[in-house]
């Protein structure tokens with residue numbers, strides 16, 4: 415039912431300079447796999463195989479990653495190393511990839527609006543690939559797609575964060591529907607801890623209904639002069655319904671060095687060592 419997933423990857427990744435000076439943040443590897451590949455795998459697990467990227471200048475490596483590399487593949491053909499490409503080859507066969515460019519990096523809301531040409535008039539997933547998520551028994555996006563079937567409105571993934579850290583996130587407030595579900599009544603982008611309505615932070619996974627595009631169009635720039643998806647979602651929540659979902663699993667903010675190192679250690683212990691056994 416939901417087939418499309420948008421990856422806004424146009425940001426500059428300034429928190430990871432100088433690594434991101436000439437290389438997209440989303441290509442940073444956690445162990446032997448780029449962040450963006452984890453994100454696409456999560457989308458495919460949720461049944462979303464039409465992958466759309468909102469790219470920007472200097473992001474060509476992402477397009478190349480989801481394409482064949484004739485010379486390299488010819489070079490390792492018939493050797494033991496070929497199996498290292500199995501995962502990415504499978505993804506390339508399962509998915510279609512579309513690209514559009516954000517010209518001025520005016521914020522996540524603007525990046526999502528730029529993706530309208532790929533998405534059209536249907537509900538869609540959004541993955542911010544620098545948030546690396548591992549679901550408990552199924553992927554976070556798959557959990558959210560199931561919720562969408564139930565509620566038929568936009569769903570945002572949230573997690574509790576320490577109060578001192580709320581100013582790094584969009585923060586939600588609302589009426590509890592159950593242990594894990596909140597009907598959103600208020601949202602604030604990057605509030606000061608003393609102004610935050612809660613410590614429930616939006617992370618980089620969304621299911622959005624397509625009316626969000628016209629809402630973003632009429633949403634003025636907000637925090638830091640950027641068009642904020644949080645501001646558009648608040649208007650959607652006020653006019654209809656937005657559900658915040660405390661997902662089952664773990665999330666690492668790989669947009670900064672601490673989270674990236676944590677993710678690497680987690681994957682080394684839980685994926686790499688088990689694979690090598």
Ligand code: UTP
Pocket residue numbers: 422423424425426427428429430439468516518519520521522524525542543544669
């Ligand atoms: P972030 O703020 O986490 O990414 O935006 P950033 O701007 O690349 O990183 P820093 O803060 O400078 O280190 C969240 C997501 O939204 C995308 C980013 O690529 C990232 O995936 N984004 C952000 C866009 O695509 N366009 C924008 O104008 C802003």
